[in-house]
Amino acid sequence: xxxxxxxxxxxxxxxxxxxxxxxxxxxxxxxxxxxxxxxxxxxxxxxxxxxxxxxxxxxxxxxxxxxxxxxxxxxxxxxxxxxxxxxxxxxxxxxxxxxxxxxxxxxxxxxxxxxxxxxxxxxxxxxxxxxxxxxxxxxxxxxxxxxxxxxxxxxxxxxxxxxxxxxxxxxxxxxxxxxxxxxxxxxxxxxxxxxxxxxxxxxxxxxxxxxxxxxxxxxxxxxxxxxxxxxxxxxxxxxxxxxxxxxxxxxxxxxxxxxxxxxxxxxxxxxxxxxxxxxxxxxxxxxxxxxxxxxxxxxxxxxxxxxxxxxxxxxxxxxxxxxxxxxxxxxxxxxxxxxxxxxxxxxxxxxxxxxxxxxxxxxxxxxxxxxxxxxxxxxxxxxxxxxxxxxxxxxxxxxxxxxxxxxxxxxxxxxxxxxxxxxxxxxxxxxxxxxxxxxxxxxxxxxxxxxxxxxxxxxx
Amino acid sequence: xxxxxxxxxxxxxxxxxxxxxxxxxxxxxxxxxxxxxxxxxxxxxxxxxxxxxxxxxxxxxxxxxxxxxxxxxxxxxxxxxxxxxxxxxxxxxxxxxxxxxxxxxxxxxxxxxxxxxxxxxxxxxxxxxxxxxxxxxxxxxxxxxxxxxxxxxxxxxxxxxxxxxxxxxxxxxxxxxxxxxxxxxxxxxxxxxxxxxxxxxxxxxxxxxxxxxxxxxxxxxxxxxxxxxxxxxxxxxxxxxxxxxxxxxxxxxxxxxxxxxxxxxxxxxxxxxxxxxxxxxxxxxxxxxxxxxxxxxxxxxxxxxxxxxxxxxxxxxxxxxxxxxxxxxxxxxxxxxxxxxxxxxxxxxxxxxxxxxxxxxxxxxxxxxxxxxxxxxxxxxxxxxxxxxxxxxxxxxxxxxxxxxxxxxxxxxxxxxxxxxxxxxxxxxxxxxxxxxxxxxxxxxxxxxxxxxxxxxxxx
Numbered sequence: 074x075x076x077x078x079x080x081x082x083x084x085x086x087x088x089x090x091x092x093x094x095x096x097x098x099x100x101x102x103x104x105x106x107x108x109x110x111x112x113x114x115x116x117x118x119x120x121x122x123x124x125x126x127x128x129x130x131x132x133x134x135x136x137x138x139x140x141x142x143x144x145x146x147x148x149x150x151x152x153x154x155x156x157x158x159x160x161x162x163x164x165x166x167x168x169x170x171x172x173x174x175x176x177x178x179x180x181x182x183x184x185x186x187x188x189x190x191x192x193x194x195x196x197x198x199x200x201x202x203x204x205x206x207x208x209x210x211x212x213x214x215x216x217x218x219x220x221x222x223x224x225x226x227x228x229x230x231x232x233x234x235x236x237x238x239x240x241x242x243x244x245x246x247x248x249x250x251x252x253x254x255x256x257x258x259x260x261x262x263x264x265x266x267x268x269x270x271x272x273x274x275x276x277x278x279x280x281x282x283x284x285x286x287x288x289x290x291x292x293x294x295x296x297x298x299x300x301x302x303x304x305x306x307x308x309x310x311x312x313x314x315x316x317x318x319x320x321x322x323x324x325x326x327x328x329x330x331x332x333x334x335x336x337x338x339x340x341x342x343x344x345x346x347x348x349x350x351x352x353x354x355x356x357x358x359x360x361x362x363x364x365x366x367x368x369x370x371x372x373x374x375x376x377x378x379x380x381x382x383x384x385x386x387x388x389x390x391x392x393x394x395x396x397x398x399x400x401x402x403x404x405x406x407x408x409x410x411x412x413x414x415x416x417x418x419x420x421x422x423x424x425x426x427x428x429x430x431x432x433x434x435x436x437x438x439x440x441x442x443x444x445x446x447x448x449x450x451x452x453x454x455x456x457x458x459x460x461x462x463x464x465x466x467x468x469x470x471x472x473x474x475x476x477x478x479x480x481x482x483x484x485x486x487x488x489x490x491x492x493x494x495x496x497x498x499x500x501x502x503x504x505x506x507x508x509x510x511x512x513x514x515x516x517x518x519x520x521x522x523x524x525x526x527x528x529x530x531x532x533x
Numbered sequence: 534x535x536x537x538x539x540x541x542x543x544x545x546x547x548x549x550x551x552x553x554x555x556x557x558x559x560x561x562x563x564x565x566x567x568x569x570x571x572x573x574x575x576x577x578x579x580x581x582x583x584x585x586x587x588x589x590x591x592x593x594x595x596x597x598x599x600x601x602x603x604x605x606x607x608x609x610x611x612x613x614x615x616x617x618x619x620x621x622x623x624x625x626x627x628x629x630x631x632x633x634x635x636x637x638x639x640x641x642x643x644x645x646x647x648x649x650x651x652x653x654x655x656x657x658x659x660x661x662x663x664x665x666x667x668x669x670x671x672x673x674x675x676x677x678x679x680x681x682x683x684x685x686x687x688x689x690x691x692x693x694x695x696x697x698x699x700x701x702x703x704x705x706x707x708x709x710x711x712x713x714x715x716x717x718x719x720x721x722x723x724x725x726x727x728x729x730x731x732x733x734x735x736x737x738x739x740x741x742x743x744x745x746x747x748x749x750x751x752x753x754x755x756x757x758x759x760x761x762x763x764x765x766x767x768x769x770x771x772x773x774x775x776x777x778x779x780x781x782x783x784x785x786x787x788x789x790x791x792x793x794x795x796x797x798x799x800x801x802x803x804x805x806x807x808x809x810x811x812x813x814x815x816x817x818x819x820x821x822x823x824x825x826x827x828x829x830x831x832x833x834x835x836x837x838x839x840x841x842x843x844x845x846x847x848x849x850x851x852x853x854x855x856x857x858x859x860x861x862x863x864x865x866x867x868x869x870x871x872x873x874x875x876x877x878x879x880x881x882x883x884x885x886x887x888x889x890x891x892x893x894x895x896x897x898x899x900x901x902x903x904x905x906x907x908x909x910x911x912x913x914x915x916x917x918x919x920x921x922x923x924x925x926x927x928x929x930x931x932x933x934x935x936x937x938x939x940x941x942x943x944x945x946x947x948x949x950x951x952x953x954x955x956x957x958x959x960x961x962x963x964x965x966x967x968x969x970x971x972x973x974x975x976x977x978x979x980x981x982x983x984x985x986x987x988x989x990x991x992x993x
Contacts, residue, residue, distance in 0.1 A: 256688060317776075337870045403784070
């Protein structure tokens with residue numbers, strides 16, 4: 074497959090067609106995503122019909138939308154009609170409103186009803202990603218009757234492995250599984266095979282529902298309305314997709330950018346730049362704080378120029394220590410290991426970790442710094458050691474500050490409802506930078522008062 | 534549950550016991566993980582037997598290991614015996630070798646054989662996490678016979694939903710599902726219900742197998758040996774655990790730390806510090822490069838002290854731009870959107886993104902910088918604008934450099950077999966810092982040659 078794009082450029086249609094027909098749908102979907110727009114449209118057209126349908130289902134919604142634009146109306150109907158209702162809703166979210174209405178009008182009345190029902194939920198609600206096609210049982214059925222029911226209506230359902238059990242008024246009263254139904258003696262009542270249901274409301278946030286499904290190790294999570302009536306099931310493959318998307322979002326935010334809405338190689342340069350521009354600008358404006366701090370301490374800088382040499386090293390180390398703490402704590406929050414009530418414990422641990430790490434670095438910096446300053450300046454060993462001492466003490470203070478702030482910010486953000494990843498590494502770096510400089514110059518004032526008073530002497 | 538630790542401290546055993554008995558196993562596992570060691574041991578003992586077994590299965594292996602230490606031999610046998618073979622292997626990895634042998638000796642011969650088979654695979658191989666308890670079918674069976682087979686041997690199997698089909702010599706020749714078997718007419722041959730198998734070798738890396746399962750939307754992936762003979766199945770819940778673990782590992786590495794081997798609140802302060810110490814030290818040593826660069830340009834720094842004020846802002850911005858690119862590309866590599874052969878395309882896009890972003894920042898910096906310098910220094914508008922111009926031009930160069938380097942490093946790392954997350958944000962930051970300073974002072978030399986020649990005048 075290395076040469077798919079070459080085959081397309083060389084217009085070697087027959088070879089390309091043979092290559093393509095031999096691939097698995099999900100491999101093909103990945104390959105198509107990596108082609109450019111025109112090549113993708115051409116390659117898609119070379120696929121045999123059945124494979125094209127399977128590949129279409131495996132593509133990301135933005136790519137699906139793009140491919141649909143080039144298709145004739147009857148092909149659009151066929152491709153969109155084949156999708157599961159929840160996947161169809163994801164695709165419709167990508168299309169312009171005009172096209173959405175056209176596509177909806179072309180669906181069978183049954184498919185249209187299922188689709189518009191899902192479209193009624195807010196974009197982040199699990200209701201949008203659930204499948205309204207499930208197999209529900211009654212508690213009075215026997216295992217044999219339940220198996221019959223699965224056989225008669227199971228073909229259309231998205232999953233038949235998780236079987237919600239409902240009362241006459243459609244309230245969810247239990248859950249069982251095809252496994253239990255198949256393994257049980259045929260005359261066992263479903264009431265004996267079902268367990269207390271773990272479920273979520275249709276308005277629940279998708280990520281929360283996905284995490285619940287994952288933590289409880291479920292294949293599907295029954296979704297209920299405000300009156301506890303069953304309205305759909307949320308399956309593990311959609312949950313995995315949600316968690317994967319969240320992880321991508323977190324990764325982008327940890328790096329100080331908004332997530333891309335489409336796969337990387339499909340995103341335009343302008344789109345990529347826009348996802349980063351705002352944060353980069355905000356962080357640069359925040360960084361002007363470091364300019365103000367430095368201009369406050371300009372007299373010290375001029376008197377002992379050697380102090381300036383260590384500024385990038387100090388703030389870089391502070392930024393790194395803060396980023397380490399922030400990413401650890403952000404992740405611990407994401408997977409539910411840490412909550413807000415652990416606040417004091419987390420800060421206490423990070424402060425101690427910071428002092429430990431700062432102490433280690435201080436030792437190295439003191440020895441290496443003294444040698445470096447003495448060799449390059451010949452100030453006399455005592456003065457060189459004093460300057461290296463300023464560096465060392467600052468490192469301890471900065472590391473303790475950075476680790477604590479790095480842990481504090483994501484916890485506070487999470488508490489007030491902001492994604493902790495947003496306030497992560499770069500944000501903390503920029504905050505710690507300015508505070509770190511203040512620590513550095515205050516320590517310098519305390520330890521080097523005579524040199525500072527003597528003026529520009531030490532710098533030369 | 535807010536008050537579980539309080540109930541334990543107050544020794545209110547009855548209330549605590551009632552509270553605990555009313556919870557779901559996976560909620561309880563989470564709560565227990567958040568308690569301290571002693572409280573956890575006490576709370577675990579308060580659980581009714583069945584609940585304790587279920588909670589034990591839901592706990593992370595390090596916590597399981599810790600709890601086992603306090604149990605009597607017969608209880609150890611019971612708890613360990615109840616685990617699935619793959620979960621048992623994960624637990625055994627946590628225990629001291631002496632305990633492992635004791636535990637193995639206590640298992641039934643059948644369980645012991647299954648466990649030691651898995652222990653024979655390397656720690657990262659999917660063989661360790663697969664289940665050797667599956668239901669395999671023959672292609673000559675009918676659907677009815679297959680269902681009978683599931684009924685007779687399915688109770689012990691980890692999954693009955695994915696049904697591998699094997700030849701007489703145990704070679705994997707196809708896969709079908711319980712769904713297809715149940716929905717098909719009873720006399721359909723399995724040969725008609727099976728599809729080309731998607732499988733992995735037992736020695737395949739766990740993350741790769743998990744991603745394959747996820748991309749192909751499978752519930753379980755058949756695992757084969759070098760001769761294509763079926764040896765186990767790798768189920769989606771274990772795959773999700775692997776991917777979750779990988780995401781945690783990536784998050785830690787992006788933050789410049791090694792991943793914690795245990796949940797955050799369980800990890801000791803010393804353990805946390807150790808996961809971060811090496812990288813922090815390496816990065817600080819790398820940052821000494823900035824000290825050398827600055828000492829090379831010390832004459833310029835002394836002549837135009839105002840240049841020093843912008844050093845943290847410039848390197849901070851470069852670091853942020855690099856981190857943005859690095860996290861985006863690292864993630865795109867992790868989810869398979871970008872491969873090494875996209876190298877040139879990715880670098881080209883990032884260079885353009887960098888110039889776009891740098892240009893935007895340069896405009897802001899030029900206007901704000903001119904005003905700031907003119908107000909604080911009174912150099913005359915032309916000279917103030919020239920210094921701000923140095924800042925602006927450097928920003929463009931640094932952003933382009935940072936975005937390109939940020940994309941380059943994870944791609945090269947991935948190519949040579951290093952986790953791209955390792956070379957992520959902090960590493961790039963530190964590298965870009967030194968190069969950015971070189972750009973800054975070279976631009977200053979070019980644009981401010983007269984001021985630099987005039988000496989210390991401009992700084993005051």
